[in-house]
Amino acid sequence: MVTQENSIPAPPADGNTSFVLQEIEKVTFEERPVIAPKPGQVQVNVRQTGLCASDCHYLHHGRIGEFVVRAPMVLGHESSGIVTAVGEGVTSHKVGDRVALEPGVPCRGCKTCLGGLYNHCSKLEFAATPPYDGTLATFYNIHAGFAHKVPDHMTMEEASLMEPLSVAVYAAAMQGQVRAMQNVLVFGAGPIGLLSAAVCKAYGAKRVVVVDVVDSKLEFARSFGATSTFKPSRADPGEDRMEASQKNAERLLQELGDDLIENEGFDLVLECTGAEPCIQMGCWSLRPRGRFVQVGMGSSNANLPVTRIGVKELIFTGSFRYGAGTYETSINLVANRKIDVARLVTHRYVFHDAVKAFDATTRGKGEDGKTVIKVQISQGEARL
DSSP states (O other): OOOOOOOOOOOOOOTTEEEEEETEEEEEEEEEEOOOOOOOOEEEEEEEEOOOOOHHHHHHHHHEEEEOOOOOOOOOEEEEEEEEETTTTOSSSSSEEEEEEEEEEESSOOOOHTTGGGGGGGTTTTTBBBTOSSSOOOOEEEEEEGGGOOOHHHHHHHHHHHHHOOOOOOIIIIOOOTTTTEEEEOOOOOOHHHHHHHHHHHTTTSSSEOSSSSSSHHHHHHHTSSSSSEEEOOOTTTOOOHHHHHHHHHHHHHHHOHHHHHHHEEEEEEEOOHHHHOOOOOHHHEEEOOOHHHHOOOOOOOOOOOHHHHHHOEEEEOSSSSOOTHHHHHHHHHHEEEEEGGGGGGEEEEGGGHHHHHHHHHTBBBBBOOSSEEEEEEEBOOOO
């Protein structure tokens, strides 16, 4: 079987060309040394990288919360590629293996890691998070355990999308504990919201409703796995925002009816925007003892309907990146055609057009005027 290693043709790469954030609003292509993998690592020729909002945030703001760019940093973290060398002691991989990169490598020895919560390891080295370089380079070295082998029929583009899909699997299946025949409400029709909805559908949810304010995104959501969509109304001038959120929740439940009325709301809310009105509406949309998972990173603080949370005994939890088993699950979902991740990709660029790729992601529209859902960069085969 012939596998697709790049979504669009990309010229071969000499050396270790890297896309480097020098300072806010300044990026350059830079030739960096090709470094042999350390013991336990594999060297990967990166072939495909998806762009994330965090990559653009570092470009335009130089920081995300406490993570501040203080020195030049290679961008990118949603990648796949081909193993080109293995370090001492590595027996799990060989040159030529096709892999999806899990870009956060923990220490693997602290109590947090040993307890299975390695995404919370205080020594986690995450690609393109200061001070660690990312994957928009010809070569990237990573611990072999975090270079997940993919089946031969999976394309490199699909393999790179295992990163955002793993975020969705962790949010929906692990933190959300989605089950068959549940009613699920997802806020946000961006990549994470869409993938979270798709995971819930693959796990047998009865109803998966996606909420957004952009009509084109809602239209896509309906074709991607949502059983229905909802566009909330904005608060009227002078109207209390909490009351507006409650009204939107009540209107949604009345429009859908069925067992949502009988059960007094949804079983599970996955909030993938971080926007305060969405968080509030999610609280008003849940049934008693319903589960709320905060996935999106928006405003640092939000006003919540605390009385409702207490009276209805709502169950709140966060969701941070991914954890043990999420990559394996994601690879299986795609390999077995349960989720068609490649449909999310609306715009594709070769590596030397990375600036255009970042511009499209930031604007939310490509040069073709079409709405961006997911941007991919195809990187070239390394000359060894």
